[in-house]
Each structure stands twice: as C-alpha cells, then as structure tokens.
Amino acid sequence: MSTDRVVVSDTVRITVKFKDIDANGNEVALSPVANPQVIIKNSSNATVVTDTSSQISSSIFYFDYTPTIADTYTVKFTGILANSNTVVIEQRLYVSSTVEEYQPTVTLKNDETITFAPDVAPLYIDPEQLLSYFPDATMLEIGEIAHNFSNEVKGIYSLIETDDGSDLSFIVYEYIKAATACELSRTYGYGSDDEISISLGDFSLTNKSIPRNKVTRDNATTWCQIATALRKEMLSNRVSPMGFQMKGLPSAGPFYSGGQIAHLTDRDLYGVVRTVPASHDPMPNRGLRSRD
Numbered sequence: 001m002s003t004d005r006v007v008v009s010d011t012v013r014i015t016v017k018f019k020d021i022d023a024n025g026n027e028v029a030l031s032p033v034a035n036p037q038v039i040i041k042n043s044s045n046a047t048v049v050t051d052t053s054s055q056i057s058s059s060i061f062y063f064d065y066t067p068t069i070a071d072t073y074t075v076k077f078t079g080i081l082a083n084s085n086t087v088v089i090e091q092r093l094y095v096s097s098t099v100e101e102y103q104p105t106v107t108l109k110n111d112e113t114i115t116f117a118p119d120v121a122p123l124y125i126d127p128e129q130l131l132s133y134f135p136d137a138t139m140l141e142i143g144e145i146a147h148n149f150s151n152e153v154k155g156i157y158s159l160i161e162t163d164d165g166s167d168l169s170f171i172v173y174e175y176i177k178a179a180t181a182c183e184l185s186r187t188y189g190y191g192s193d194d195e196i197s198i199s200l201g202d203f204s205l206t207n208k209s210i211p212r213n214k215v216t217r218d219n220a221t222t223w224c225q226i227a228t229a230l231r232k233e234m235l236s237n238r239v240s241p242m243g244f245q246m247k248g249l250p251s252a253g254p255f256y257s258g259g260q261i262a263h264l265t266d267r268d269l270y271g272v273v274r275t276v277p278a279s280h281d282p283m284p285n286r287g288l289r290s291r292d
Contacts, residue, residue, distance in 0.1 A: 006067065006093060006094065006095045006096065007095070007096055007097065008067055008068060008069065008070055008095060008096070008097045009066065009067075009068065010066070010067075011064055011065070011066045012064070012065055012066075012067075012093070013062050013063070013064050014038075014062060014063050014064075014065060014075050014091070014093065015056070015060065015061070015062040016036075016053075016060070016061055016062070016077045016089045016091075017029075017059055017060045018030040018031070018032060018036075018059045018060075018061075018079050018087055018089065019059060029058070029059040030059055030079070030081060030087060031058040031059050031081070031082075032059075032061075032079030032080055032081060032087070033080055033081065033082050034079075034080065035052050035053050035054065035055055035061060036052075036053050036061055036077045036078055036079035036080075036089075037050070037051075037052055037053070037077070037078045038050070038051050038052065038053050038063045038075065038076070038077055039075075039076045039078070040065060040073055040074070040075050040076075040093075041073065041074045041076075042069070042071045042072070042073055042074075043071050043072045043073075048073070049065065051063065053077060061077065061079075063075075063077075065093070067093075067095040069095070070095050070096050070097035070099075071095055072092060072093070072094055072095075073092070073093040073094075073095065074090060074091075074092060074093075075090070075091055075092075075093050076088060076089070076090045077089040077090075115138070115140055117140050117143060117144075118144075120143050120144060120147040121147075122147070122150045122151065122154055122159070122163075122164070122165060123143060123146060123147050123150055124146075124150045124153060124164075124165035124168065124172070124173065124176055125146050125150070125173055125176050125177055125180070127139050127142035127143040127146055129177060130142050130146075130177065130180060130181055130184065133181060133184075134181070134184045134185075134188045136188050137184055137187075137188055141184075142180065142184065145180045145183045145184065146176055146177075146180045149175070149176045149179045149180060150165070150176060153165070153168070153172055153175070153176060153234075156234070156235070156238065157172075157238075169234075169237070171230055171233050171234050171237070172234055174230055175227060175230040175231055175234055178223055178224075178226040178227035178230055179227040179231070181223040181227075182222075182223040182224040182226075182227045185222070185223050185224070215228050215229050215232075216229050217229050217230075
C-alpha cells in the first residue's frame with residue numbers, strides 16, 4: 001500500500017533503497033552485509049517496533065507495518081556496509097483514522113503560481129534592475145521587453161550567438177534599460193510621465209514635456225526621450241568619418257621629374273621676382289579685407 005494515505009489497521013509496505021553518489025555525480029548502489037534493522041517510533045519518540053527488514057535486491061529492502069493508532073511515526077532503516085560504515089535512511093509515516101487525520105507538518109498554505117519563461121536569449125541587462133521602478137510588472141514581462149531591445153542591439157553590433165554582451169559600452173546598457181522602461185511606462189505609467197503636477201497650498205509646480213526639435217540627455221524628461229537620446233549616441237558611435245577635401249584648394253597633381261614625384265612651388269611657377277596674381281592664389285577667398 002502507498003504511504004501517501006495510510007489508515008489505522010491498514011498494512012503498509014515501506015521500501016527503501018541504499019545508494020550513494022560518486023565523484024562524477026552518478027548514482028551508485030550500496031549493499032549492506034546484512035538485512036538492515038528497522039526501528040519505528042511514534043510522535044512521543046517511543047519505540048513501537050524493532051525488527052529486521054526483508055530483502056528485494058542487494059540494495060533494496062522493505063518492511064510491512066500495520067499501525068493500530070493514528071499518529072505520526074518515524075521509520076528508520078540502519079544498514080551496515082562491508083567497510084563497517086553505517087548508512088541510515090529515515091522517513092515519516094502519517095497514519096489517520098475515522099476521527100483523526102495526520103498529514104505532513106510542512107504544507108503549502110497558499111496557492112502558488114509558477115511561471116516558466118521561454119527562451120529569452122540574448123538578454124544583456126538584468127530585469128530585476130527595473131523591478132523597483134515598475135513593481136506591478138512581473139519579471140517575465142520585463143525580461144521579454146528587454147529581450148526585444150537586446151535583439152536590436154545584437155543586430156546593430158553584429159554580435160554572434162555566443163556573445164553575452166559583456167563587452168558592450170555603458171551607453172548600450174543604458175539604452176536597453178531606458179527603452180524597456182519606455183515600453184513599461186505605457187502600461188504602468190498611469191497616464192504617462194509627460195506631465196507631472198504637484199500642488200502644495202497656493203504653490204503649484206508643473207513639469208510638462210514640451211515638443212522639441214532635438215532630444216538630448218540635457219532636455220529629456222521621460223523614459224522614451226532618454227531612450228531616443230541614447231540611441232542617437234549609440235548609432236553615432238558606429239559611424240566613422242569619411243575622407244573629404246576642402247572646397248577651393250588646388251587640385252593640380254604633382255609632375256614627375258627624373259622618375260620622381262615633384263610638387264611645383266610658387267618660385268617654380270612664377271620665377272624669383274614675379275608676384276602671384278590674386279586670381280591664381282590657390283587658397284580659397286574668404287572675403288577678408290586688409291583692415292580685418
């Protein structure tokens with residue numbers, strides 16, 4: 001009979017297996033040299049049964065017990081190995097009657113909901129960092145939103161699957177946090193944070209998010225504006241300067257003299273005593289007068 005539900009006068013078979021775990025984490029069966037001794041005690045710690053168990057295999061033994069009183073019993077099997085080491089297996093037995101019912105003292109007092117998250121890799125920030133800002137949101141909801149923006153960063157920086165994002169800059173982490181908070185504020189912002197009013201007596205203070213042409217860290221007032229400013233900085237760091245040439249500079253290339261490159265100077269072009277005409281001045285004219 002199962003030990004989950006035992007009633008007085010029922011015969012229950014208590015089965016135990018002697019085993020150990022080796023250094024590699026594998027289960028190893030233990031074989032006592034003789035049938036283990038069985039001692040059963042009631043809730044008052046008084047011994048009610050002392051006997052020897054029966055053998056099923058070299059490591060599995062059992063004992064049949066018929067309780068006569070409803071109570072909580074402790075059943076202990078003691079086996080001795082060939083190296084004289086002692087192995088003790090102890091378990092509880094709850095016996096009920098028509099007027100008394102015994103059950104484990106450790107029970108689940110309230111309903112508990114366990115949520116299993118899907119595959120949310122990559123996840124470059126800890127969702128718990130935003131839980132204090134949005135206590136009504138769940139860790140799973142924060143993690144899924146942060147996962148979406150982590151995927152965006154992964155595409156921008158062309159990260160591989162094995163990259164955990166530990167080498168990303170501080171701006172990238174702050175962008176993911178701000179963008180995640182922006183999405184959460186749409187649900188848990190309760191009217192958004194674009195306008196906040198505080199009144200104390202005759203004193204009234206209003207913080208209003210006004211439209212602006214350019215959003216920066218200095219003028220950002222909401223999570224969404226902070227995320228926009230950080231995203232601009234993040235993308236600007238990915239762009240490198242291109243080669244350019246100032247307008248109006250001479251474009252005449254060098255000539256070859258004796259197989260070597262030579263650049264002509266004003267002396268070579270105009271002679272020793274000739275002055276350079278203003279129209280031939282290679283530098284761009286910026287409209288400066290002599291008295292400027």
